[in-house]
Amino acid sequence: MTPPAHTPPPTPDMDAAATVRMELAGLNALALALEDPSGLGGAFAQAVAVLLGITGRVAVTGIGKSGHVARKIQATLASTGTPSFYVHPAEASHGDLGMVLPADAILAFSNSGETTELADIAAHALRTGQPLLAVTSKATSTLATTATLALTLPAMPEACPMGLAPTTSTLMQLAFGDALAVALLRQRGFTATEFGAFHPGGRLGARLRTVREVMHTGNAMPLTAPDTPMRDVIMEMTHKALGCVGIVGQNGELAGLITDGDLRRALDHDLTTTLAQNIMNPRPLTINPDVLASEALQVMNARERPVTALFVLNPAGQPIGVVHLHDLVRAGVG
Template sequence: MNGLNSPLRKEAVLDAVASAIRTIEAERAGLDLLVHTLAGPTGLAFHRCVAAVLAGKGRVIVTGIGKSGHVGRKIAATLASTGTPAYFVHPGEASHGDLGMIQTDDVILALSWSGETAELAPVVAYATRFSVALYAVTSDEGSALARAADGAMILPKAAEACPNGLAPTTSTTMQMALGDALAVALLEARGFTAREFGLLHPGGRLGAGLKLARELMHGGEALPLVRKGTTIAEAIVPMSAKRFGCVVVVDESGRLAGLFTDGDLRRALAAKSLHGVVDSVMTKAPRTIAPDTLAAEAVEMMQSGSITVLVVVEDERPVGLLHLHDLLRVGVV
């Protein structure tokens, strides 16, 4: 008897899961308290911080030490990736020359649960001396950091998930959530688009999903086109030459009229009607997308419709063809 079949092992698994649930519930309780806190002075400080960043010409300088520092690095990365220039300055390095990274047009976001972190003192003093906007995230409104800040976002003193009440767990979750809230509020205020997001995330599946249909489609000479009235036998030629398993059918004005697929061809063969015209067997309302449609949206349309090709249309005219293989090639799926 071994692995999960052991009664002792099953008991240990149940204990571990129960512990996980307690941790998540404790952190969720902290987030609930944070939501209520935002209805008061913390919400006002949050608003002032957002306004200062939007009005400023510099960057957001995030700082903190210990677990707050790790959270701060993530907040800085999230801000930068969503259109708000930001970077992290380690408070220990700040007093050894890195204060030079902070400019008067910047906004400092300092994280400290106690608000009395000694390592932050040089950053706070520098902000005061050179009138750099300083916003604090702390749990103590009477702390030195909160008093020195232009606005203090006071986190509720929620119980840590750690049974000893020592390891930062609920507290760092609230810090992280507030940082995400700040990034999203700034993103929304700026009208930051998915296209802009894609420019900052060119790599990996996320970057691939943010590519546009026009970047992946087959257009111009590569687009298999025939006019209405073309016989099925004639349509087989571009269908075979372009190897998409279909041809796009247009009317006399060049507007999309339909899509003739290999499935339509098989049905025509079964009916022995190769001398008929594509109009009689084509799909008259094929699925279409605009050139600026995100690749991720195209994948969803293909999957929901159980199809492998989309016609890219602009001003009612087909300008390209997007195949599932194109999305596989760039790693969207």
């Protein structure tokens, strides 16, 4: 009798690819559901309207793996212009419900919708009339039927081979929460400058600083008139040590720019008689003071011959500052 053929177990890379494909199927199903205005898409739009309409904060909650997702979504909401905080369901039953005020809304994550630890939070919302938004995969669950608005995600199989460990479901929750945060961000008109105000630390904070925050101003700006002899231009450039001099007209507007490169190219001139207007660049690159410092760096590097300094102009075309490449490097942008 021939023994049955032995099927080798899948290799780790096969397992990994299968896991990603199953989770991707969950995300695709979620995207399709969000495109349905009569289903999840319509509920999503209602959720955005509810959260935009409150005068308080969003209390985000969940426990277990859903709790970890809830913490991440809360952090994303807070950093993108939607005031929020995380409340642990178990601690809520022991006094932390006092954190949730009447003007707040509650956003609860639970895949099954039967998480017993969320019962007290749901009851609190019913007593106080706070909006309770439930993100769950079971439309008939206790949480979904108790909620002001049920946001029912597609029921998809977990990537775990036992179908037990939250994998696909938590990824879908995470994507849904991100979609909610981004929709609120767009509706609020939240800007990169506001984002930078919430992220002042580290490299991200540095890249979100504006030119106004790092530029040289006042007497630190190297400036001179068009009829200034080049000998004096060189003295101004040397004294201010920014590698350039701005040439200003009668109304204080920036009429041109002389860089140390321009000086080198003008060495065949008689510097005792040559004037600034004879060698200046009449169309220098300039920048707005409220542009991000990271954008200033891109402007400097965009040309075939990168520049090391940019004059910063007000709406009248008058110089109000100079930003140098070294300033951007010191600020952590470069």
